[in-house]
Amino acid sequence: MSANGGTKAIIAALLANVGIAITKFIAFLLTSSSSMLAESIHSVADSGNQALLLLGGKRAKRAATPEHPFGYGRERYIYAFIVSIVLFSLGGLFALYEAWHKAADPHPITAWQWVPVTVLLAAIVMESFSFHTAIKESNHTRGSQSWVNFIRRAKAPELPVVLLEDFGALVGLVLALFGVGLTLITGNGMWDAAGTAMIGVLLVIIAIVLAIETKSLLLGEGADPADLATIERAVTAGPEVERIIHMKTLYLGPEELMVAAKIGVPAWESAEELARGINTVEARIRAAVPIARVIYLEPDIYSVAAERAGTGTAAPTAAAPSPSESGEVAGRAGG
Missing domain, CATH: 1.20.1510.10 (Cation efflux protein transmembrane domain)
Known part of the structure; x- marks a missing residue:
């Protein structure tokens, strides 16, 4: 409205x-x-x-x-x-x-x-x-x-x-x-x-x-099913994200939606590449659902074994930034 x-x-x-x-x-x-x-x-x-x-x-x-x-x-x-x-x-x-x-x-x-x-x-x-x-x-x-x-x-x-x-x-x-x-x-x-x-x-x-x-x-209500599906498609529409590990949304007001997600990403060579990828995903979310004004994305390396264990993520490797390092770069609002 x-x-x-x-x-x-x-x-x-x-x-x-x-x-x-x-x-x-x-x-x-x-x-x-x-x-x-x-x-x-x-x-x-x-x-x-x-x-x-x-x-x-x-x-x-x-x-x-x-x-x-x-x-x-x-x-x-x-x-x-x-x-x-x-x-x-x-x-x-x-x-x-x-x-x-x-x-x-x-x-x-x-x-x-x-x-x-x-x-x-x-x-x-x-x-x-x-x-x-x-x-x-x-x-x-x-x-x-x-x-x-x-x-x-x-x-x-x-x-x-x-x-x-x-x-x-x-x-x-x-x-x-x-x-x-x-x-x-x-x-x-x-x-x-x-x-x-x-x-x-x-x-x-x-x-x-x-x-x-x-x-x-x-x-506190989350996004309706249609907007939620649109956001999910926007997140996974490019090569920057392999899958959504989990995601939550919350209306901060009638015309302002917060999106917070943990995403499985490829093993990037540097934190700079990771940050650019996160910014690209945020831009896609805002283009798809304009009221999604506050976005927090936490990158991680997805593991099938960890998913079965209930965590959905793997321990950091030498080839990828650790969640604690990459989270400081990309786990934020804005782009």
């Missing part, structure tokens, strides 16, 4: 939610509908969440420091996780509390009866605009993935968060319209309470899904 695409979707969602929150809260003040209050708080929470995502994106751009040598890219994951907590507590739990409160005193809507329906219909239109923007921006990077796989596998958290929030908001609006509509038709405030409760359950479920997916990113 490009940063610009994510920012555009976040801003569209923020503008929509601020306008929706104001109109919903006015409708609540006029009608005392619990569904309208739950939806008001939901939109306030969503607005705060989009502000958190923008803040996380800005802070993630800070330059690396000695204390954080790999930079601050993961701040975007941290703020996305905070979003899930806000959505769970301020959105879901508040709606469930309000449903319980309304069920204890299920008064009908007697004043300004046309206001909540009008506001909810207008909110559906505004939320649909935000959801359409998020879908359009997501399609730029989603490819042939299903929406479920896109949300589960996306390394940039902003678009999945906005997609789930907007989807939840649209479903919540329909549930609120259901509760308010039946309350107006029947004069029974229990329908309003039921609509509010369904909104609360929906938000709690979405918050849990967001928390689970963001937790995985915070723990």
Whole structure:
């Protein structure tokens, strides 16, 4: 996902939610509908969440420091996780509390009866605009993935968060319209309470899904199978590498991948030739997967006997630099 695409979707969602929150809260003040209050708080929470995502994106751009040598890219994951907590507590739990409160005193809507329906219909239109923007921006990077796989596998958290929030908001609006509509038709405030409760359950479920997916990113995810296969092909595409002994990848941020590998190399005549070969391999990796910006390659001499013994490498010989010597030359990032 490009940063610009994510920012555009976040801003569209923020503008929509601020306008929706104001109109919903006015409708609540006029009608005392619990569904309208739950939806008001939901939109306030969503607005705060989009502000958190923008803040996380800005802070993630800070330059690396000695204390954080790999930079601050993961701040975007941290703020996305905070979003899930806000959505769970301020959105879901508040709606469930309000449903319980309304069920204890299920008064009908007697004043300004046309206001909540009008506001909810207008909110559906505004939320649909935000959801359409998020879908359009997501399609730029989603490819042939299903929406479920896109949300589960996306390394940039902003678009999945906005997609789930907007989807939840649209479903919540329909549930609120259901509760308010039946309350107006029947004069029974229990329908309003039921609509509010369904909104609360929906938000709690979405918050849990967001928390689970963001937790995985915070723990550290490696490259997806397609990128991993591309990197492996790039490493072994030339005569500089005989085979990959083992390799690990890790996302340092949504758009920065670290690659660390132990590679079997031929018996080079000098450390200078070895270093040139390593630089060539690094260049191939970056050309194949541009987000692979931090690369560490450790050269070694591969041995079938050692592989069977579980090490995969042989002791250094006179014809080749030892791992301790060559590692200082080539086991580094950059080229």
